[in-house]
Amino acid sequence: MIYIFHLLDKPAAGELRQTVRPQHKAYLAQQAERMAFAGPLLADDGVTMVGSLLAIDFPDREAAQHWLAQEPFFMAGLYASTTVHAFANLWPQKAGFPPA
Secondary structure, three states, X not given: OEEEEEEEEOOOOHHHHHHXXXXXXXXXXXXXXXXXXXXXEEOXXXXXXXXXXXXXXXXXXXXXXXHHHOOHHHHHOOEEEEEEEEEOOOOOOOOOOOOO
8 A cells, every 4th residue: 555654844954854865865765666756845935845745655554654763854853743644546647757
């Protein structure tokens, strides 16, 4: 089942985000075959990162929560809030995805 991770940064967390980002990206890469989509949430300026939105296939909520507990941004205390929801993808994507 796909789980959506809606993860919002603490205010003024930009420096911490940039410091931990290489570890975060490496951790995400370990799930590349199970990743539906992933990317930063942005402020209205289209540049400033304010969180993350991830969609990853896990066998169950327990596995998804375990993965999140080991995620580098989570472990560094970057997030002000984290929400995990099961997700059913019922619409074929046509926009917003970079070329493969």
